[in-house]
Amino acid sequence: MKFSWRDGNRLQLLENGEEFFPAVFSAIEQARSEILIETFILFEDKVGLALYKVLLEAAGRGVRIDLTVDGYGTPELSPGFVASLTRAGVRIHVYDPRKRLLGRRINLFRRLHRKIVVIDGVIAFIGGINYSADHLDDYGPEAKQDYALQVEGPVVRDIHRSALHTITPLTYRLRWWRRHARPLAEGSPGPIRGEARALFAARDNHHHRTDIEQHYLEAIRNARSRLLIANAYFFPGYRVLREIRNAARRGVRVRLILQGQPDMPIARFGARMLYNYLLRDGVEIYEYCRRPLHAKVALADYEWSTVGSSNLDPLSLSLNLEANLIIRDYSFNKKLHANLENLLGNDCQSIPLERIVRGYWWRAPLVFMIFHFLRHFPAITGMIPARSHPLTILSEEPEQPRTNTASPLQREHP
Numbered sequence: 001m002k003f004s005w006r007d008g009n010r011l012q013l014l015e016n017g018e019e020f021f022p023a024v025f026s027a028i029e030q031a032r033s034e035i036l037i038e039t040f041i042l043f044e045d046k047v048g049l050a051l052y053k054v055l056l057e058a059a060g061r062g063v064r065i066d067l068t069v070d071g072y073g074t075p076e077l078s079p080g081f082v083a084s085l086t087r088a089g090v091r092i093h094v095y096d097p098r099k100r101l102l103g104r105r106i107n108l109f110r111r112l113h114r115k116i117v118v119i120d121g122v123i124a125f126i127g128g129i130n131y132s133a134d135h136l137d138d139y140g141p142e143a144k145q146d147y148a149l150q151v152e153g154p155v156v157r158d159i160h161r162s163a164l165h166t167i168t169p170l171t172y173r174l175r176w177w178r179r180h181a182r183p184l185a186e187g188s189p190g191p192i193r194g195e196a197r198a199l200f201a202a203r204d205n206h207h208h209r210t211d212i213e214q215h216y217l218e219a220i221r222n223a224r225s226r227l228l229i230a231n232a233y234f235f236p237g238y239r240v241l242r243e244i245r246n247a248a249r250r251g252v253r254v255r256l257i258l259q260g261q262p263d264m265p266i267a268r269f270g271a272r273m274l275y276n277y278l279l280r281d282g283v284e285i286y287e288y289c290r291r292p293l294h295a296k297v298a299l300a301d302y303e304w305s306t307v308g309s310s311n312l313d314p315l316s317l318s319l320n321l322e323a324n325l326i327i328r329d330y331s332f333n334k335k336l337h338a339n340l341e342n343l344l345g346n347d348c349q350s351i352p353l354e355r356i357v358r359g360y361w362w363r364a365p366l367v368f369m370i371f372h373f374l375r376h377f378p379a380i381t382g383m384i385p386a387r388s389h390p391l392t393i394l395s396e397e398p399e400q401p402r403t404n405t406a407s408p409l410q411r412e413h414p
Contacts, residue, residue, distance in 0.1 A: 001165055002208065003200045009153030010194025011325075011332050013307070014127065015339065017135035020148045021047060027119045027150075028054045035065045036163040038116040038323075040073035040309070041130035044081055048131050052081065059088035066090075066167050068391070070112040071097035073130070082394050092394040093167050095321075110205060113320040115148070115309050116163055122191075124151040124159045126200075126325050128232075128296045128309050135294075141261075144294035145343075149307050149325055153193035158200040162323065167391065196329035203310065203322040212310045213317050215326050217243055219300040223252045228340055229298040230257035230288075233311040234271040240312060241274065248282035257295070257340065260287030260349060279353040290347035296324070297336060305333045 014020040028035055028051075035058060042048050059065055067085070069077075071094050085092060095112035117125040127148025129135050137143050151159070201211045220227060220243040227247055234256065236244075248254040256278070258271050275285055296316075299305040308324025310316040327333070 001162060001202065002211075003155075003158040003162075003202075005197055005199045005328075006154040006158065007197050008192035008194060009151060009155050009196045009198045011196050011198065011327065011329070012150040013332070013335055013339065014125075014129075014148045014150055016137065016144075016146060017047065017129060017133075018137060020125070020127070020129045020135070021050065023150050024117055024125055025050060025054045027117070027123055027125070028058055031058050031063045031119045032061075033063060033120050034118075035063055035120075036068075036116070036118040036160070036167070037066070038068045038112065038114045038163060038166060039131055040070045040111065040113045040115065041132050042067075042069050042074045042077070043130075043132040044078060045133040047133050047136070051131050052085065055085060055090055056088050059085070059090050064089075066093065066163075068093040068095060068112065068167055070095045071392075072111050073113075077394075086394060091167075094392045094394060097392050111315070111320045112166075113309050113316065114202070114323040116159060116323055118156065118160045118163050121160045122152065122156060124156045125149065126151060126159065126309075126323060127307055128294055141291055144292050145288065145290070146294040147297050147307055147339075151198070151325065153191065153196070153198070155198040155200055155325070159323075162200065162202050166321075196327055196332055198328075199326040201308075201324050201326055203316070203320070205319070205321070209318070212308070212322055212324050213237070213240065215306065215324070216240060216298070216312070219298070219304045219306075220244055220247050222304075223247050223254075223300040225252060225301050227252050227254045227298075227300050228257070228337065229255070229312070230293065230295040230340055230343070231298070231312045232259060232292075232294045232296060233313040233316070234258050235274070235314060236312040237314075237317060240317075241277065244283060245278055245281045248278075253284070254282070255284040255286065255344070257286050257288055257293065257343060257348060259293045260289035261292055275351060276353070279351070285351040286344055286348040287351060288343060288348050297340070299333050299336050299340075301333075303328050303330055303333055305329070305336050307336075 012023075014023055035055070042051070044052075055065055055067065067090055069092070074094070077092075082092060096110065115125075115127055115129060125148055128146045129148045133139050134142060135144050135146060201215055202208060203210075203212045217239060220240070227244070244254060279285060296309060296311055297305070297307050305327040306324050307327070308322065310322035310324050316322050
């Protein structure tokens with residue numbers, strides 16, 4: 001599904017769970033007709049239970065609710081949690097659910113990694129924040145640093161169409177298109193809410209495999225003065241690496257904010273394999289050291305920005321279902337830049353080339369192999385089967401032994 005640029009949007013940057021969760025829950029509390037949620041992770045901790053509560057209340061008002069989670073990121077929801085929601089009328093969809101093999105989750109590839117909320121087709125949220133307590137500061141040193149957007153305006157209709165496309169069969173989508181989308185195409189795409197120009201970009205495994213990557217490449221190639229990328233899992237393909245290096249060579253100030261305290265140590269190891277290649281041509285690399293970085297944001301020059309779920313790594317760029325909002329707006333770019341500058345000034349450590357060069361001799365063969373692997377990674381992943389629309393809707397009770405099916409709010413949680 002290909003989307004166009006939309007003018008007249010209002011965007012609000014939301015930092016971490018402290019800003020994101022209250023905004024989302026407040027919008028759900030005001031919902032009148034429809035709530036669509038896609039998320040990679042939903043845990044039954046205090047955040048997941050807060051979502052559970054507002055969804056039950058909305059369902060009680062007669063709001064149609066579809067909640068879609070990933071089978072790998074959300075491998076287990078308790079019978080009581082599922083039963084309470086489904087009995088209230090909430091449809092819970094699981095993307096590519098698989099049984100464990102020898103106690104291990106095997107549905108590692110081609111995950112639904114999007115984080116989207118659409119309320120009544122008029123307000124949306126998009127970004128990298130899951131429904132789990134580790135996005136809150138009081139979680140401790142492992143609390144994640146991340147971003148999302150609250151969106152109003154014409155681009156919300158594109159996000160809404162994408163969310164419907166994920167969960168509904170073709171016949172329903174055609175009926176919705178005849179009823180809603182065709183009249184919209186003939187007239188205004190939606191109410192004007194602000195001044196930002198925005199485009200919704202989604203990555204799938206069929207017709208839009210490289211859409212998000214192409215937007216990154218275009219922004220990097222066109223950058224003339226500054227490029228600032230904050231990315232949790234940085235291991236991009238060779239084309240992106242080459243364009244980042246070329247931007248620095250032509251005089252663009254290129255800065256990368258990467259993980260210094262990673263939740264997955266292998267992510268930092270992989271990124272550091274690329275440091276020498278980038279640093280020697282003038283790219284500035286900083287590691288965020290306050291806590292795990294989970295951000296997927298970037299800006300170029302003084303107008304272009306993006307916020308979303310897509311990392312610059314093989315999973316996001318070649319396998320997962322992802323969603324980013326691409327933005328052209330001076331004011332938003334300025335605000336995001338100020339936020340990232342604050343991270344750089346207070347919580348980041350600069351990585352000098354001299355530090356990376358030490359011991360480089362033994363890493364050189366490994367880096368060589370990594371580079372050539374990256375060149376061919378999209379073709380390699382193309383050989384991994386992509387099943388079409390692998391969604392399962394949960395019924396009231398999963399077929400498993402039950403010892404306690406009480407509502408999660410009636411049970412004690414750690």
